[in-house]
Amino acid sequence: MTNPHVKTEPSSWWPLAAMGLGALGSYALLVVHLAVEAAGGKPWAWMLMLVPGAFFFAAALTIAIGSGIPVRERLATIPAALLGYSPRGPVDTKRPRAGRGNELPLP
Secondary structure (H helix, E strand, O other): OOOOOOOOOOOOOHHHHHHHHHHHHHHHHHHHHHHHHHOOOOHHHHHHHHHHHHHHHHHHHHHHHHOOOOHHHHHHHHHHHHHOOOOOOOOOOOOOOOOOOOOOOOO
């Protein structure tokens, strides 16, 4: 029996895609690491690790896209969180605040 007053939001396939890309990236990273190590581990061969890294980047990008927030704004929040500032700019200072001379005079 369902409640007619409860509205559920439709589910999205973006989190599932992100999990799949992350799992594929993890498995590919292990396979490439073992293959490069078995082949002697030449320095240029380690550049192959960038291929699984692309899957991790795609998984992170998929999460950003699926969150509903524009990707540019989502990417702006990362350095803002690390450096402690707001990516949306300064807070509106034109709004009256209590105790700043905008209260009613006492009789």
